[in-house]
Amino acid sequence: MTPPPARRRRTGANGAPAPSLPRRGAVRRAQMITTYGVGSLIAVDHESFVVSGLDGADEHWRSDESPRISERRLARLLEVDYFRLPPASEDTSKDGVRVRRFPIMHSCPECGELRRWHQFNPPPGRSQCGACGSDLVPSRFVIACEAGHLDEFPYWHWVHRSSAGGTSTAGQCGGTLTLRSSGRSSSLRSIIVSCTCGVPEVSMEGSFRRNALKDLGLRCRGTRPWLGTSVPADPCRLSARTLQRGSSSVWQPVLKSALSIPPWSDGRADPLDEHWAQLRELDSRDAVEMCLNFVFRNKPPVPVDEVMALLAAEREEDPEGDGTPSFDRRYLALRHKEYERLRAGNDERERSHKEQFVCETPLGDPAPLVPLGVTGPMLVKKLREVRALKAFTRLADPDSTTEGKEAALSTSPLSWLPAMEVRGEGVFLRLDEDRLEAWAGSAPVVARAERIRAAHERLLRQRATEPDLAPASPAGPRMILLHTLAHVLITQWSLDAGYPAAALRERLYADEGMAGILVYTATSDSAGSLGGLVAQGEPARLADAVRGAVHRSAWCSSDPLCIESEASGTAGTNLAACHACVMLPETSCEHNNTLLDRALLVGTPEEPSIGFFASLLA
The missing domain is CATH 1.10.10 (Arc Repressor Mutant, subunit A)
Structure with missing residues (x-):
């Protein structure tokens, strides 16, 4: 990673940056999509940076270090021409992913002063106090709003809130801010901010309240430091909230993915x-x-x-209906086409060395799966998935946000997006449609799924800019059952086949006419394509895995609290689901561990019949 060149840095004849940009740490290529993408905060040693936007990146990312990748179906969905892998920089590289110092507010642990980084007069190339030589500490606190804006914590307003309401111009008192810890505890009460102008010192206690900054008369300024200080602020009417600099709420990626399927594969x-x-x-x-x-x-x-x-x-793949289809409808149409291809397979194309999708029917007798209500298993022996970073969110999970709350990666529209590709293998299976329809029409099942759907739609309305236009929740008996089944299967296969749970990922096909699950390798390292997962798709082994997964999910170490839960998860979007039974690492789940209910698999003590697989426990 490289910070942008300073204004005084000399450039070549074509205006390109000088060939020797300072380097600040390194991360894996995949992390530039999932963890340290555009707009995220990254700690390097004792310094903190925000990953810069993509303006100009197409020119300064070298083609040999950041090659183009193609996936037409996903490019069409996201309205771009192509994708690029983030740079894989070597020691001899002249450029890479650029970063900007953020937050600017730092404190010195020796002298206790709290001020902007450049006001410490640090030595060139170092983040040290010019007076005492101690390493400076970036502010632990930042503020952000649900529109994706990011800003410095207003320390001056916080300590001066008792005088003039705290709304006057910051710094006009002429004093110097100091930050220290009382050492009495590790809570916010022990972090003391003071000013040499003589106002009473205050602690950081209460700064994380939802209305803490609003009570000071402060609104979000609409700043976007990842796009540079020269970019004008984005108008914003939302209230900002205080966050820990390293909190996962500071940055969440909005990832969209597609499988490479014929005829594009x-x-x-x-x-x-x-x-x-x-x-x-x-x-x-x-x-x-x-x-x-x-x-x-x-x-x-x-x-x-x-x-x-x-x-x-x-x-x-064009969605049916008149008018311009919404993004959600186009994404669903993409999933329908994948579902059709996974059902049909492509055994006849296996001999092509360039083919990136090979899906075959297992040779074993499918009879063991019939009593389970599982049908149509397919062995996906070769698979390629492209995941693109479309945007990012702050404070709100991407799965629960509307497109209006997504923060942009650049100041102007791009003809490309950063992406990564995963090559691996997987197992695809479906549930018997007739049995599923009969089960999903049961009144107790509908009532239980309705509780999750209502909670999810309530959350969507709360986070939408216009509540009346909030998207409908996908939660229904079919979707919740498939989602929970995918989770317990991943857990079972991580035990049977030796895969880490984080190395497996789900892809759900839950809609009218679709009732399928694809579990596939989510990493392209040594766990990616060794054949171990495909072997689990043979009917006899798959039947054993389903039985084992159902029996394991029949009991949770948190029972009876878990199975009797009236609401769990974010805003009550789960029922009987916790980290002791069905929840997975975030990299494995498409829906951030929401819309789960173990009871729809195995039933409850009061109503065992609501479980789709309850007969396996009799």
Whole structure:
């Protein structure tokens, strides 16, 4: 990672940054999407930085260190031309992911002063107090709002809140702020802020209250430090809240993903990435051929007939209905096409060395699965998933936020997004549709699922800019059952096959006409594609895994509190679900460990019949 060059830094003839930018630490490429993406805070030694936006990154990211990757279906959904892997910088690299120092407020543990970083007159290249030589400590506290804005904690207003309401211009008293710890405890009460102007010193206790800054008359200023100080503030009417600098609420990625499925999964269409929008507007084969010959100077990389077939396949994913479809409808259409391909498989394409999707029917007898209500297992022997960083949120989980609360990665629209690709394997299975429909229509099942749906929709309305336009919750008996089953299967396979739970990931297909689960390797390291997961998809082993998972979920070490819970999880969006039974690492779950209920798998002591697999426990 590299901070942006200072204004006085010399540049080359073309205005490019000087070749020797200061380096500040290193992170894995995958972390630039999931943990330390644009707008996030990252600690390097005793310093703190915010990862810069993507303005200009397409030019200063070197093509050999940050190659392009293609996934047409996802690019179309996100309205970009292509994706790029974050830079994998070597020791000889001249550039990389850029960062900016944030927060600017620092304190000196020796002299106790609390001021802006540059006011300490640190030596060049070091973060030290110019007076006493001690390493400076970045502010432990920042403020943020649900619109994604980020700012410094207003220490001056906090300590002067007893005079003039704390709303006067910061610093006009002429005093110097100091920060110290009383040492009496590790609570906020022991963190003391004072000013040499003589106002009474105050502790940080109460600064995390939801209305603490609002009571001071302070509103969010709309600052976006990841985009630079020269970018004007974004108008904002929300109240900011205090957060710990290292809190997970400071930054949550909005990730969207797609599987590479035929006819896009052999890589032949990749050279056409930047031309699909133009090709889609053409309505005849002759027009497409003329366009290809013009763009590629009579040497198109893909035959015209294949391009026409790809355009037809793309139109098949268009959502039904009039008008412009919403993002959620287009994303659901993408999932429907994946579901169809996973059901159908593609055994005949296995011989292609470039094929990135190989899905086969297991050879074993499926009879052991029939009593369980499980059908259609498929062995996904080769799989490629592309995950793109669309945006990020603060304070609100991405799964519970509307698109209006997503913070942008740049000041202007981009024709590309950062992404990563995962190659691995997986197991796909479905639930028997007739048995599922009969179970989901039961009044006790509907009533239990309705409690989760109502809580989730209440949360969506609370976090939406316009509550009347909040999206509908996907929670229903079918979705909650599939989601909980995926979680218990991942736990079971982590025991049976030796996988860490964090190395497996779920992909749910829960909608009208869909009732499937794909469990696949979520990392491309040594746990990625060794065949161990695919082996679990053989019918006999799969039946044993389902039975084992159901029996394990029948009892939780937190019972009876867990199974009798009236509400759990974020804002009551779970029922019988906790970290002792069905919850997984965050990297494994599509819905941030919400919309779960173990009782819909195994039933409750009072109503055992509401469990889809209750017969296995008889």
